[in-house]
Amino acid sequence: MTYQRAYFPMKVINLTQGYGSKSSSHKTYPAIDIAGKDSGKDEIYAPFDCKITKLYQPKDTKKHANTVWLTSTKKVLCPNGYYGYLTVTITHPSEITNMKLGTTYRQGDYLCHEGMTGNATGNHIHVEVAIGKNKEWGNKYNRVKPEEYLFIYEDAILKNNIYKNKKYNFIKESNITYKVNSSDGLNMRTGPSTNYKIIKLLNNDTELLKFYNKGNWSYIYNNGNLGYASNRYLKK
Ligand SMILES: [Zn+2]
CATH class of the missing domain: 2.30.30.40 (SH3 Domains)
Structure with a gap:
């Protein structure tokens, strides 16, 4: 039996914002922004076999960012050795209005494109990772560092991994x-x-x-x- 690995949902990894930035959405939690190629809107893929467990679909997407919560439907293996349920949240997906609560995906399925809805200056996704299924969290949202819990694809293109002079260690299985x-x-x-x-x-x-x-x-x-x-x- 092979344990399914958890992956970053994009193939071009271009870190544009990391931890400790002044932006409120990055101040409190270990959130990272990744953009893909220089122009255009890269495709986003299911990080593992998962289900949409929460959707934040505001009417005014110019002011508020959209977010989809993807919870693994089985335990997944992470680059730091964690093996368990994982939830990845993706903010700024361009096609969130087409998404529905409860939809399931297989790992690698196409989900949407990166976007810039809400408070964003360019196409990217804002990624947060939490341990466990979100219904188990209660008021505590067990956020962890995305690069410690998600592999990057073996053929991923790493364009930038430095933010504020700090190098983020993105890990391939190899x-x-x-x-x-x-x-x-x-x-x-x-x-x-x-x-x-x-x-x-x-x-x-x-x-x-x-x-x-x-x-x-x-x-x-x-x-x-x-x-x-x-x-x-x-x-x-
Ligand atoms: Zn962000």
Whole structure:
């Protein structure tokens, strides 16, 4: 069983606004704006198998931005190792009036184009990510940093990843893909030491995703399993 990855909904990544800007919609939460190609309106795709769980469709779109909430219909895998439900909100989609609550999409389905409805100076989308299904949030909206939870497509074009001198680390799956480097294979375990139970033996040269280090161990994913393996036997 393969875990579905969560992706940014656009293929050209041109960061135009990040965290800590004066703009109210970026001050409190880790929101990022991404524009696509220099001119025109890039297509937006479903970041994972999802459902429209909320729509903000104001009458006066010149004053207020439109937003669509897309909640994953199953757990998804993120570049930081999170595996669970995720909600992505997309603000300024140009065709929001055609969208309906409850519509489901498969990952990669065309959703809409980027736009500039509301308070925007150019075509882009404003992206926020929250952990879990939005009905579980209550008053607390569990927002997280989009670039830590969404992969960029393997063929994504990264045009800009710097905002206010800070570099945002957009991750492709190939950036965190490693191989087992041990002729005896490598044990994947439930925790970061040999005291933990073995989940399975990974053969030499098996590909896996490595999310982060925990001491001399790595938190990894392989073919439907998340666990730990010793750093010594991993190679890029
Ligand atoms: Zn924005």
